[in-house]
Amino acid sequence: MTTPPERIVVVGASLAGLAAAHALRERGFAGRLTLVGAEPHRPYDRPPLSKQVLRGLYSADTTLPCHPELRAEFRFGQPATRLDLAGRVVECEDGSRLPYDRLLIATGTRARPWPNPAEAALAGVFTLRDRDDAERLGAHLRTKLQRVVLVGGGFIGFEVASTCRDLDIPVTLLVRDAVPLAAALGPRLGGLIGEVAREKGVDLRLESEIERMEGAGGRLTAVILKDGERIETDCLVAAIGTLRNVEWLDGSGLEADAGGLRCDAFCRALRADGRVAEGVFAAGDVARWPNPHDDDALVAVEHWGNARAQAETAAANMLAGDASAMRRHDHLPDFWSQQFGLTIKLVGLTEGADALAVVHGSFKERRLVAAFGKGGRTVAAAAIDSARWLPAYKAAIRERAPFPPIENAVDQPRIRVQEP
Amino acid sequence: MKVVVDLNRCQAYAQCIYAAPGHFALHGREALVYDPSPDETARGAIERAIHACPVRAITAYPDAADATAGEAR
Numbered sequence: 397m398t399t400p401p402e403r404i405v406v407v408g409a410s411l412a413g414l415a416a417a418h419a420l421r422e423r424g425f426a427g428r429l430t431l432v433g434a435e436p437h438r439p440y441d442r443p444p445l446s447k448q449v450l451r452g453l454y455s456a457d458t459t460l461p462c463h464p465e466l467r468a469e470f471r472f473g474q475p476a477t478r479l480d481l482a483g484r485v486v487e488c489e490d491g492s493r494l495p496y497d498r499l500l501i502a503t504g505t506r507a508r509p510w511p512n513p514a515e516a517a518l519a520g521v522f523t524l525r526d527r528d529d530a531e532r533l534g535a536h537l538r539t540k541l542q543r544v545v546l547v548g549g550g551f552i553g554f555e556v557a558s559t560c561r562d563l564d565i566p567v568t569l570l571v572r573d574a575v576p577l578a579a580a581l582g583p584r585l586g587g588l589i590g591e592v593a594r595e596k597g598v599d600l601r602l603e604s605e606i607e608r609m610e611g612a613g614g615r616l617t618a619v620i621l622k623d624g625e626r627i628e629t630d631c632l633v634a635a636i637g638t639l640r641n642v643e644w645l646d647g648s649g650l651e652a653d654a655g656g657l658r659c660d661a662f663c664r665a666l667r668a669d670g671r672v673a674e675g676v677f678a679a680g681d682v683a684r685w686p687n688p689h690d691d692d693a694l695v696a697v698e699h700w701g702n703a704r705a706q707a708e709t710a711a712a713n714m715l716a717g718d719a720s721a722m723r724r725h726d727h728l729p730d731f732w733s734q735q736f737g738l739t740i741k742l743v744g745l746t747e748g749a750d751a752l753a754v755v756h757g758s759f760k761e762r763r764l765v766a767a768f769g770k771g772g773r774t775v776a777a778a779a780i781d782s783a784r785w786l787p788a789y790k791a792a793i794r795e796r797a798p799f800p801p802i803e804n805a806v807d808q809p810r811i812r813v814q815e816p
Numbered sequence: 817m818k819v820v821v822d823l824n825r826c827q828a829y830a831q832c833i834y835a836a837p838g839h840f841a842l843h844g845r846e847a848l849v850y851d852p853s854p855d856e857t858a859r860g861a862i863e864r865a866i867h868a869c870p871v872r873a874i875t876a877y878p879d880a881a882d883a884t885a886g887e888a889r
Contacts, residue, residue, distance in 0.1 A: 438880065441820055441852060443823065444849075444852060447849070448849045453849060454849070454850070454851040454852065454853075455851055455852060455853035455854075457852060457853040458852045458853070459818050459852070459853065460818065460820055461817075461818040461819065461820055461875050461876050461877035462818070462877055462880055463877055464877060464878060464880075464881070700823075700824070701822075701824045704822075730824045731824070732823045732824055732826075734823075734843070734844075734847040734849075736844075737843060737844030737845075737847060738844060738845075738846075738847070739828070739844070739845070739846035739847045741824070763845070781844070781845045781846050783826065783827040783828055783846055784827045784828075787827075
């Protein structure tokens with residue numbers, strides 16, 4: 397039995413870090429609790445940044461609610477720079493050393509920068525991840541732009557495109573793949589969202605990439621596509637994915653790379669030799685963990701719901717004593733996106749899905765729930781403007797129920813299984 | 817105060833919109849948008865929204881007393 401912790405350090409003061417702090421206190425941890433954050437802000441919520449914050453609705457202050465009795469010491473604008481596993485100490489940029497009995501690593505991800513540094517440095521070229529990014533981009537969007545060019549076929553690209561159309565700004569969205577959002581939603585649903593985007597006035601270009609950018613006086617003026625077309629623009633947003641913040645763990649002995657920080661089923665960080673790093677846990681976007689809903693395949697889930705759930709599991713296990721009292725992280729991945737007036741929700745993981753069945757509504761109504769099958773089992777379900785029906789499919793996904801879930805049911809006689 | 821809504825949980829029952837008009841709104845059929853940082857004077861309305869939400873998706877706390885740091889213990 398390990399001794400109960402007296403000092404807990406959380407590196408990463410965002411959604412996962414704050415959720416862990418709340419969970420630790422709720423579970424009775426009364427010792428010293430320190431949250432270390434690289435950014436200068438209190439923990440804040442990111443999903444509104446690409447939507448209502450850019451659009452200028454309500455306040456841009458998305459600081460997350462914090463319990464008045466949290467009694468945590470916050471260190472903002474203070475990136476952790478080194479981890480000494482043997483000495484159980486985290487070192488920060490200012491040279492301060494934070495000893496811990498338990499450590500939670502929740503350093504998350506950052507926006508993948510545009511690969512050409514000279515182009516990335518042009519005024520008018522943006523990425524969007526942090527609150528400061530949203531503030532800068534939002535201010536730029538309010539300057540009567542000629543055209544916004546968005547690069548990336550994921551949810552951030554589509555959400556920003558939607559916001560730009562709400563603001564009546566012309567938008568070109570460049571997607572490298574043949575179908576947008578296919579990685580998360582599959583080609584059928586991704587195609588539907590692409591269709592809606594086009595109707596709302598987005599100039600959506602599929603299988604399209606930038607060859608180079610043009611600038612004048614350090615400002616972006618145009619992009620040249622691989623097919624030679626030149627598009628004049630004064631604003632480009634590169635929404636081309638994320639990089640995990642693991643560099644500070646170099647040399648620590650933990651198993652961390654571009655794929656994330658490897659942890660076991662109980663959110664315990666693993667060393668490069670495969671052993672558990674005593675007292676060290678991980679949660680959120682940075683953690684790479686064995687997913688029980690996918691035969692323990694390793695996954696890093698960069699979603700809001702996982703950040704909270706994994707932080708709560710890690711917090712419980714930090715206080716559990718020995719491994720026999722720990723619980724495994726078995727969160728079913730879920731997320732939502734709001735764009736073009738639609739709400740898209742997903743539970744489960746669609747990767748490798750080989751079949752899709754619309755189980756409520758229809759593509760025609762643009763209001764539906766679709767279940768995804770993989771090898772005859774239900775692995776995910778997606779809803780478009782049908783959130784109330786979605787939770788009903790969680791059990792089928794958790795239990796990997798036969799797919800399609802209700803074929804030839806009395807009330808659903810016409811379910812048609814199709815390609816995803 | 818500070819407000820966050822778990823939009824995985826939200827099912828657009830829209831009760832918050834009646835309880836705290838001006839702080840919550842639907843864009844389209846189900847896309848909930850809300851004020852993450854309403855004035856302290858809205859506390860009563862926000863609390864009504866929290867209790868009205870049938871899926872318990874809303875969390876709110878007062879603004880932190882010290883906006884920059886708080887010492888533990």
